[in-house]
Amino acid sequence: MSITLNINGQDHLIDVDPQMPLLWAIRETVGLTGTKFGCGIAQCGNCTVIVDGNAVRSCNTPVAAAAGKAIRTIEGVSENNDHPVQQAWQEFTVPQCGYCQSGQIMSAVALLEKSPDPTDNEIDKAMAGNICRCGTYPRIRAAIHRAAELSKT
Amino acid sequence: MKHMNLTRRSFMKITTSAAGGLAVGIHFPSMAEASVEGAAAEINAWLTIDPDNIVSIVTPQTEMGQGAFTAVPMMVAEELDIPWENVRHVYASANRHVNNDNLYTTTSTGGSTTVSRRHPYMMQAGASARERLRVAAANRWNVPVDQVTAKQGWLTTEHEEQGTIQGTYGEFAAEAAAVTLDEEPAIKAYGDWWLLGRDVPRLDVPLKTNGTATYPIDVSVPGMVHAAAMACPVPEGRLVSYDFEAVKDMPGVIAAVELQQVKEVPAFTDLRSGVAIVADSWYQAQNALAVMPIVWDYGRGASISTESQMAEAMQLISQPGALVLNEDGNVGRRLDRGVNHDAVHGIIEASASQVTGEVYYRPFETHATMMPPCAVADVKDDRVDVWTFTQDIARSLNEVADQLGRGTENVFLHQTYLGGGFGGGYNMDVHRQAAAISAAVGRPVKVIRSREEDIAQDSQRPPVWGTYKAALGEDGLPEALVTHFVGDEKFPAFSQRGVANMPYLVPNRRHEYSAVQNHVPIGYHRAPGANSTGFIVEQMVDELAQAGGWDPLEWRIKMTEGNEPWQRVLLAMKEKSGWTTDMGRGEGMGLAVVASHGTVAGCVATVAVSRRGQIFIDKLDFYINSGYVINPLAAREQAESSAIWELSHAMFGGLVIREGRIVNTNFDSYQMMKMADTPPEIVVHMEMSEDQWWGGLGEPTGPPTPPAVANAIFYATGTRVRSTPIANAEL
Ligand code: FES
Ligand code: FES
Numbered sequence: 057m058s059i060t061l062n063i064n065g066q067d068h069l070i071d072v073d074p075q076m077p078l079l080w081a082i083r084e085t086v087g088l089t090g091t092k093f094g095c096g097i098a099q100c101g102n103c104t105v106i107v108d109g110n111a112v113r114s115c116n117t118p119v120a121a122a123a124g125k126a127i128r129t130i131e132g133v134s135e136n137n138d139h140p141v142q143q144a145w146q147e148f149t150v151p152q153c154g155y156c157q158s159g160q161i162m163s164a165v166a167l168l169e170k171s172p173d174p175t176d177n178e179i180d181k182a183m184a185g186n187i188c189r190c191g192t193y194p195r196i197r198a199a200i201h202r203a204a205e206l207s208k209t
Numbered sequence: 210m211k212h213m214n215l216t217r218r219s220f221m222k223i224t225t226s227a228a229g230g231l232a233v234g235i236h237f238p239s240m241a242e243a244s245v246e247g248a249a250a251e252i253n254a255w256l257t258i259d260p261d262n263i264v265s266i267v268t269p270q271t272e273m274g275q276g277a278f279t280a281v282p283m284m285v286a287e288e289l290d291i292p293w294e295n296v297r298h299v300y301a302s303a304n305r306h307v308n309n310d311n312l313y314t315t316t317s318t319g320g321s322t323t324v325s326r327r328h329p330y331m332m333q334a335g336a337s338a339r340e341r342l343r344v345a346a347a348n349r350w351n352v353p354v355d356q357v358t359a360k361q362g363w364l365t366t367e368h369e370e371q372g373t374i375q376g377t378y379g380e381f382a383a384e385a386a387a388v389t390l391d392e393e394p395a396i397k398a399y400g401d402w403w404l405l406g407r408d409v410p411r412l413d414v415p416l417k418t419n420g421t422a423t424y425p426i427d428v429s430v431p432g433m434v435h436a437a438a439m440a441c442p443v444p445e446g447r448l449v450s451y452d453f454e455a456v457k458d459m460p461g462v463i464a465a466v467e468l469q470q471v472k473e474v475p476a477f478t479d480l481r482s483g484v485a486i487v488a489d490s491w492y493q494a495q496n497a498l499a500v501m502p503i504v505w506d507y508g509r510g511a512s513i514s515t516e517s518q519m520a521e522a523m524q525l526i527s528q529p530g531a532l533v534l535n536e537d538g539n540v541g542r543r544l545d546r547g548v549n550h551d552a553v554h555g556i557i558e559a560s561a562s563q564v565t566g567e568v569y570y571r572p573f574e575t576h577a578t579m580m581p582p583c584a585v586a587d588v589k590d591d592r593v594d595v596w597t598f599t600q601d602i603a604r605s606l607n608e609v610a611d612q613l614g615r616g617t618e619n620v621f622l623h624q625t626y627l628g629g630g631f632g633g634g635y636n637m638d639v640h641r642q643a644a645a646i647s648a649a650v651g652r653p654v655k656v657i658r659s660r661e662e663d664i665a666q667d668s669q670r671p672p673v674w675g676t677y678k679a680a681l682g683e684d685g686l687p688e689a690l691v692t693h694f695v696g697d698e699k700f701p702a703f704s705q706r707g708v709a710n711m712p713y714l715v716p717n718r719r720h721e722y723s724a725v726q727n728h729v730p731i732g733y734h735r736a737p738g739a740n741s742t743g744f745i746v747e748q749m750v751d752e753l754a755q756a757g758g759w760d761p762l763e764w765r766i767k768m769t770e771g772n773e774p775w776q777r778v779l780l781a782m783k784e785k786s787g788w789t790t791d792m793g794r795g796e797g798m799g800l801a802v803v804a805s806h807g808t809v810a811g812c813v814a815t816v817a818v819s820r821r822g823q824i825f826i827d828k829l830d831f832y833i834n835s836g837y838v839i840n841p842l843a844a845r846e847q848a849e850s851s852a853i854w855e856l857s858h859a860m861f862g863g864l865v866i867r868e869g870r871i872v873n874t875n876f877d878s879y880q881m882m883k884m885a886d887t888p889p890e891i892v893v894h895m896e897m898s899e900d901q902w903w904g905g906l907g908e909p910t911g912p913p914t915p916p917a918v919a920n921a922i923f924y925a926t927g928t929r930v931r932s933t934p935i936a937n938a939e940l
Contacts, residue, residue: 073460073492080492084435089427090420092628094579095660099876102579130420137419145418149410149842152850153274154417155424155579155628180885187876189579189629190274191853193887195846 059123063088064132074120078112079103081119082129090130090158094187101186104159105129111166113185130158133165141165144203152190160186164200173204256285256338257299262362262379264291269301269313270327271600272413273630274850275907276843279411280324281331283839287404288335288396291362291378298412300624303602307617316603319632319733324839328903332396338385340394345384350374399837399901408842413626422626426583428596430653433585434463435491437498438642438656440483440666443507443869445474445728447482452502461493462486465501466649468642477668477732478608480641487650491657510728510869515572518866521725522674522695526568529554530693530721533709553719556689560680564687564756566749567676570932571741573864574670574734575871575879580628581663586643587653588613593620594653595644598627600634612641613648631854632733636668664874668732669864671697672725673704675745679715685757686767689717692749694742697727706738707803707912711746712775713768728869736908739805740855743912744919747801748929751920761920762788762800774898778802778811778832781896786813786830790924795819799920803912806905808835812852812917818925822940826856826918828890835904838895848893848910855911857882859918859933880934 061068061078063086070085082091082105091114094102098113105114106128114122133139137146141164144150151157160183167174167182174182179200188196257265268281278298286296306312314330339359346364347354357366365375378385399406416422441447453465470482484503488494532550557563584597586609593613599605599622606622613620627634639656647654658666674695682688696704701724709720734740754764762783769775782788782800792798795818802811811832817825831848838844861880865872873879893910919930922940930938 076490076492080490084490084492087429088420089423089429092424092579093426093581093657095876097660097875097877100579133419137415142418146410146414149414149846151274151414151417152846153579153627153629154413154422155626157417158420161418176889183884187579187881187883189577189631189854189881191850191857191882191887193853193882193884194849194891197884197887 057120059119061086061119061122061127062125063127063129072119074118076119077115078105078117078119078122078127079114082114082127088129088131092155092158094156098185099187100156101159101163102156104162104186106162106166109166109169111163111182111185128162130161133161139165140206141168141199141203143206144199147202148195148199150192150195150199152192156186156188156190160188160196164196164203167200168203168207172207174200256289256334258338258378258382260379260382262291262377263295263297264289264378265297265299267299267301267313269306269316269602270318271316271602271624271627271630271634273318273600273627273634275630275847276411276840277318278413279409279843280839282412283404283409284324284328284331285335287402288332289339290360290403293404293409295362301602303606303622303624304617304620307603307606311603317601318630319600319635324903324905326903329396333393336394336396337390340390341385341388342378342381344388344390345381346376349381349384405839407840409840411843424580424583424626424628425585425596425598426580426628426655426657428585428625428655430585430587430594433587433653433655434487434489434650435494436466436485436487436643436646436654436656437491437494437659438468438483438485438646439498439503439662440468440481441505441507442665443505443510443728444666444730445510446505446507446869448484449504449506451484451504456486456497456501459493459497461489462497463488464650466646468645475638477636477730478604478638478641480612480638480645481666485642485646485656487646487654491655495659507869508728513726513728513866513869515866518672518725518727522672523568525695525723525725526674526676526693530695530723533705533720533722550719553689553691553717556717557678557680557691560689562681564679564681564753566678566752567931569675569745569748571673571744572862572933573672573729573866574858574862575664575667575864576629576631576633576732576734577660577664577876577879577881578627578629578631578633581660582633582637582639582658583656584639584643585653585655586640586647588644588647591619593644595620595622595640596625597622597640597643598634598637599640600627600630600632605637605640609640609644612644631735632737633667636730636732660876661874664864664879665871668730670734670737670740671700671703671727671731673741673745675708675742677749679753681753681757685759686764687715687753687757690715691719691721693721693723694745695723695725697729697731698724699727700731703731703738704742707742707805708746712772712804713750713765729866729871735851735854736805736911739803739912743801743803744859744916744933747803747913747916748919748931751799751923752929760790765802773900774809774834775802775804777896777898778809778834781832781894782811782813785894788813792924795925797921797923797925799917799922799924801913801916801920803909805909805912806907807902808833808904808906808909810909810913812910812913814914814917814921816918816921816925818922818940824922824935824940826888828892829888829914829917831891831893831910832896833893833906833910834896834898835906835909836897836902838897838906841895844895844906845893847906849891851908851911852891852914853882853887856914856918859915860886860936861934863934
C-alpha cells in the first residue's frame with residue numbers, strides 16, 4: 057500500500073504493509089537510522105519519535121497510523137546539532153554507548169515543548185518510557201534542566 | 210609463546226602515508242604486560258600526522274560507551290605533546306591486525322583494561338613519534354637534537370645565528386617517518402603529565418546527540434537483504450526440522466537458511482543450531498519466522514528450571530563442598546598467612562560462639578545491551594566484509610573466516626560504535642550467523658536479533674548461592690570461617706571470585722564450592738563474579754560484625770589492617786560519609802566494599818523504607834581507590850554507570866527458567882532501572898593511595914552497590930534481604 061509519511065518536514069511516498077511498524081519504515085524504507093530498535097514492544101523508548109507534538113514509540117505504531125501526520129526524528133531536531141537539548145546533552149556529556157540517546161532526546165524535546173521548565177517529577181514521568189542500559193539517568197536529568205535554561209535565553 | 214629476543218628497535222615499523230604524513234607503527238613488547246601475563250605480549254600503537262598538524266590516532270579497542278575512543282588518543286597525545294583539539298580518532302583495521310602478526314597486540318576490549326593494562330605501549334607510540342620529530346627537526350636545522358623541543362605541536366630551537374626557529378609537527382612528519390631512533394624514549398611518569406589526569410569530554414559525544422554515530426544495526430550495503438534467526442529456545446537443544454513451505458509465500462520472504470552447529474555443545478561464539486528466514490525487510494523476516502513450524506530437540510535442558518536449580522543448590526549447600534584455595538583453584542596467598550583449611554570445621558563445631566549464616570542467592574542476569582545483537586555480512590568470492598556486535602574485532606574476524614572456511618587475508622571486519630557491551634560482545638555468534646546466511650543466499654545480509662531472541666540466547670551471568678559458618682573469638686572477631694558457595698557447572702570462577710580470596714583475614718579459613726547442573730550458556734557480565742559474590746560476602750561481614758558486637762565499618766577496618774588500599778577507602782568512608790548505623794526508624798545507612806579489576810570500591814548507601822515497604826535509595830556515596838586516573842570526568846561517569854547497572858539487576862532483575870527456557874525475554878518481564886528509580890544523589894570520591902597503580906574503572910562500583918543497599922535496608926527495617934530482586938522483598 058502507498059503511504060505518505062511526512063518526516064522532518066519532507067514527504068516520503070512509500071509502498072509498505074500498512075501494519076508495518078513506523079520504526080522500520082523510518083529506518084529501512086526511508087533510511088533514517090538515528091531512530092533505534094531496542095525491544096519492539098514499547099518498553100524501552102529507543103524508537104521514540106515525535107508525532108504531531110507527542111513522543112510516540114514508533115516500534116508499535118503501525119505506519120498507516122502515522123500517515124499524513126508531522127513526524128519528527130532525531131535527524132530533524134536541528135540542522136547543526138545545536139538544539140538546546142542537544143547542547144545540554146553535549147555540555148553534560150550525557151551519552152555513553154549512545155544507543156538509547158536518540159530516543160531520550162526525542163522524549164526530552166517533546167517534554168520541553170509542553171512544559172518549558174519541568175520539575176523532577178514531570179521529568180520522571182516524561183522519561184519513564186526510556187531505558188538507558190548505561191545508566192546515564194543522572195546526567196539526563198541534569199541536562200533536561202539545563203536545556204530548559206538554555207531555551208529561555 | 211612468542212620469542213622475546215628482539216630489541217625494541219627491531220620492532221619499529223615505519224611507513225610514509227600517501228599524503229606525505231608520518232605513519233608510525235610501533236611494535237615492541239611491554240614489560241609491564243608481559244610480567245602480568247607471564248608470556249611475551251606483542252604491543253602496538255599507530256598514529257598519523259597530517260601536514261596541517263592534525264593527528265589521527267588509531268584505537269584497536271571498541272567503543273561501547275566506556276570511553277576507549279577518548280582514552281587511547283589521550284594516552285598517545287600526552288606523550289606526543291599535541292594540542293587536544295588537533296587529535297582525531299580513527300578506527301583500527303582488524304584485517305591489518307590479524308594478517309600482520311597481531312599488529313596491535315590485542316583488540317580485546319574488556320576487564321577494564323584499556324587504560325590499566327594497555328597504557329605502556331600506547332604512551333610509547335606517542336613518545337616515539339615525538340622523539341623522531343625532534344630528530345627530523347635537528348637534522349634539518351643542523352642543531353643537536355637536545356636543543357630541539359617538541360611542545361604542543363611545535364618544534365622549536367634557539368639557533369646561534371638565526372635566533373628562534375619553529376615548525377609544526379606536520380611540517381616535519383614526512384622526514385620524521387624516515388628517522389630511526391637509537392633508543393626508544395622512556396614514557397612519562399605520573400606527575401609529568403599535562404593532559405592525562407584532566408577532565409576531558411569524550412570525543413564521541415556530539416555524534417551521539419544527533420543520531421549520526423553508526424552501530425552495526427545502521428549499516429547498509431547495496432543489495433542487502435534482512436534476516437531473522439532463531440536458535441533452540443532451550444539452550445543446548447538442536448533443530449530437527451522446519452517447514453519453510455508454510456511461510457514461503459508470505460510477503461517479502463526470500464529463503465530459509467539452516468544454521469549448522471558443528472560441536473555437540475557449542476562454545477561461547479560457535480554457531481548454534483537454528484534456522485533463519487531471509488526477507489526484503491527485517492519486519493517481514495521476523496513475521497515469517499514467528500509463524501514457521503519448527504521442531505526442536507530440546508535436549509537435557511528441558512528438565513532444568515529455576516526451581517530445580519534452586520532445589521539442587523539448597524541440597525548441595527547443606528553438605529560440605531569441594532575445598533577451594535582461591536578463585537582459580539590454585540594455592541593462593543592466603544596459605545602464606547597460616548590459614549588452616551583442614552581444622553576449620555572442627556574449630557567451629559567446638560566453639561561456644563558459633564554463627565551460622567542463612568543462604569544468600571543471586572539469580573541469572575542477562576546483558577540486554579541496548580542494541581540487540583546484530584551483524585551485517587557481505588560474503589563475496591574474493592572478499593568478505595562484516596560489521597558486528599563484538600568486543601574483540603580480531604577474534605570475530607577470525608571466527609568469520611573459520612565459519613566460511615577461508616583464510617583471513619580478504620576478510621574485513623569493520624569497527625563501529627557498540628550499543629553497549631558489558632561483556633556481552635565476547636559471547637556472540639551473530640557474526641557467524643550473518644556470514645553463513647550471506648554465503649548461503651549470495652547476497653549481503655543484515656541479521657538483527659529480536660529482544661526475545663537476544664535474551665533467550667545470551668550468554669548469561671550465572672546464579673550464585675552462598676552461606677557461611679563461623680566461630681567468634683573473645684574479641685568478637687571471627688576465629689574460624691567456612692564459606693560455601695554454589696555456582697553453575699560451566700563457569701565455577703564466577704561464583705567464587707572475591708570469596709576465597711577476600712581481604713578479611715580470618716586465622717582459620719576454608720572456602721568450599723559446589724555446582725548445579727546448568728545448560729544455559731554463561732558469559733562475562735560487567736565485573737563478573739564480584740557482582741554476585743560481593744552481595745553475599747558484604748552482607749555476611751555485616752552479620753559477623755553484628756554477632757560479635759562490632760560496628761560494621763570498624764570491623765572492616767580492623768579485619769583489613771595492613772592492607773593499605775582497603776584502609777584508604779574504609780578510613781575515607783569513616784571520615785566523610787557521616788557513617789552511622791542508627792538513623793532512626795525507617796531510615797538506614799549501609800556500606801560495602803568490593804575489589805575488582807585492580808580497584809577497591811566502597812559504597813555507602815542511604816535508604817528510606819516506607820511503612821508499606823517501599824524502598825527509596827536517597828544517596829549513594831562512592832569511595833574508589835583505583836590508582837591512576839587519566840580522565841576523572843570519564844571515571845566518574847563510569848562509576849555512576851556501573852553502579853546503576855548493577856543496582857538495576859539487584860532491584861528489579863533476575864531471569865526465570867521454566868522447562869529449560871528463559872521466560873522473561875523482554876523488558877515487560879525483565880525489568881530495568883528507569884529515571885524515577887535512580888538515586889537522586891550519587892557522589893564519587895576518588896581516594897588514591899600514594900603508592901599508585903593502574904586499576905580499572907569500567908566495572909568496580911557495581912559490586913558494592915547492592916550489598917550496601919541491602920545492609921542499609923537492614924538498619925532501616927531489621928530485615929535482611931538475602932536474595933534479589935530486592936524490590937520483591939517483604940519489608
Ligand atoms: S523499540 Fe520501541 S520502545 Fe523499545
Ligand atoms: S547511553 Fe547506552 S543505553 Fe543509554
